[in-house]
Amino acid sequence: MSSPTPAHQPQPQSDPALYESLNVHNVYSQIAPHFSQTRHKPWPLVSNFLLSQPPGSLGLDIGCGNGKYLDVNPAVYLLGSDRSPELIRLALEEGADRKSAVDGSKARGREVCVADGLALPFPAGRADFVISVAVVHHFSTRERRVEAVRRLLECVRGGGKVLVYVWALEQGSSRRGWDEGMEQDQLVPWVMRRNQPKKNKDRDRKEVEGEEGKEEKTFQRYYHLYRKGELEEDVVSAGGTVVDSGFERDNWWTVATRP
Amino acid sequence: MKVLTLNFLTCAVKACKSSSDSFPLHPKDAELVHDDVEVNAQLLTNLLHRLDWKALRTTATELGFPDLPETAPTQEDLENDEKTLKDLHNLLIETQMMEGKLVCGHCGHEYAVREGIANFLLPTHLV
Numbered sequence: 001m002s003s004p005t006p007a008h009q010p011q012p013q014s015d016p017a018l019y020e021s022l023n024v025h026n027v028y029s030q031i032a033p034h035f036s037q038t039r040h041k042p043w044p045l046v047s048n049f050l051l052s053q054p055p056g057s058l059g060l061d062i063g064c065g066n067g068k069y070l071d072v073n074p075a076v077y078l079l080g081s082d083r084s085p086e087l088i089r090l091a092l093e094e095g096a097d098r099k100s101a102v103d104g105s106k107a108r109g110r111e112v113c114v115a116d117g118l119a120l121p122f123p124a125g126r127a128d129f130v131i132s133v134a135v136v137h138h139f140s141t142r143e144r145r146v147e148a149v150r151r152l153l154e155c156v157r158g159g160g161k162v163l164v165y166v167w168a169l170e171q172g173s174s175r176r177g178w179d180e181g182m183e184q185d186q187l188v189p190w191v192m193r194r195n196q197p198k199k200n201k202d203r204d205r206k207e208v209e210g211e212e213g214k215e216e217k218t219f220q221r222y223y224h225l226y227r228k229g230e231l232e233e234d235v236v237s238a239g240g241t242v243v244d245s246g247f248e249r250d251n252w253w254t255v256a257t258r259p
Numbered sequence: 260m261k262v263l264t265l266n267f268l269t270c271a272v273k274a275c276k277s278s279s280d281s282f283p284l285h286p287k288d289a290e291l292v293h294d295d296v297e298v299n300a301q302l303l304t305n306l307l308h309r310l311d312w313k314a315l316r317t318t319a320t321e322l323g324f325p326d327l328p329e330t331a332p333t334q335e336d337l338e339n340d341e342k343t344l345k346d347l348h349n350l351l352i353e354t355q356m357m358e359g360k361l362v363c364g365h366c367g368h369e370y371a372v373r374e375g376i377a378n379f380l381l382p383t384h385l386v
């Protein structure tokens with residue numbers, strides 16, 4: 001990394017959907033292959049949640065990205081959706097040479113589709129559980145974040161659990177340096193070398209960033225950084241009940257149910 | 260996209276969610292492929308109670324499969340009758356919709372399926 005990151009703060013928006021389209025969706029479209037290379041290791045808490053589901057459960061991974069959680073528990077049927085067609089394509093391609101989430105055999109890809117978090121194609125009350133990891137913080141107003149959580153809750157049956165993971169404001173120990181009391185709406189830079197080869201799974205991000213003599217391009221992604229207790233407030237506003245919650249690796253998480 | 264997945268998909272338009280006409284979505288110009296997948300009896304048995312059998316019957320008929328029985332097989336049926344298990348496995352797990360459209364019976368919107376991926380992003384007038 002070169003010079004210190006300048007403070008990027010988004011302006012108040014008259015059209016939040018358009019704003020997200022420019023500052024979230026368009027960015028993911030452009031960084032998808034690079035982003036995907038850096039997102040292969042499932043977070044333990046999410047994996048444990050998936051592994052705790054009874055065999056034969058129906059699950060949804062809303063905002064599944066490159067699908068890294070879809071194969072964690074082969075005994076459940078987990079469908080993935082994401083707003084980014086580019087990431088969904090990668091999820092399918094990368095799933096092709098892995099084991100099937102259905103039965104552990106080698107099979108054609110994973111079960112994924114392209115959908116917006118506020119217009120999901122899943123019937124209400126059918127899923128046994130839902131996960132949504134690093135997704136809700138990309139909605140740019142509180143109203144839309146609460147709506148997004150409401151849509152997640154609508155997907156599960158009564159008593160079904162929804163795991164939501166969002167980036168925390170309180171991450172004083174990380175290199176980003178955000179902490180309590182700071183501005184919560186941020187544009188966060190993503191640095192990508194130009195002409196990134198599409199497939200290069202073994203290379204990690206540090207190596208890529210460290211390569212010299214390559215032209216770099218910086219993209220800005222919008223995030224709402226959650227302060228302590230805010231995710232629980234959103235869940236309650238969305239009509240849900242908080243079952244469990246906590247902090248892990250610069251993220252707030254909560255497990256919620258609906259009545 | 261497996262036929263099993265079609266049993267868990269509906270129209271993305273909010274106003275359609277409350278209409279029974281929006282589920283299941285109706286395949287149109289569907290190109291199907293068959294994958295050989297080893298039978299996992301336990302998974303199928305466990306998933307049985309998650310299926311909407313009536314919707315599955317509709318989907319099976321629309322895709323040109325033989326009529327399914329009126330009521331879902333029980334766990335016992337699957338354990339004791341290998342043909343029932345194999346037929347269900349063939350339909351739900353091995354059959355994939357690769358190309359075509361999924362049509363909502365309520366609003367008529369057609370969602371494209373390309374290379375096995377359904378796209379549920381809505382045009383602005385439907386959001």
Ligand SMILES: [Zn+2]
Nearest residue numbers: 270275363366
């Ligand atoms: Zn519809």
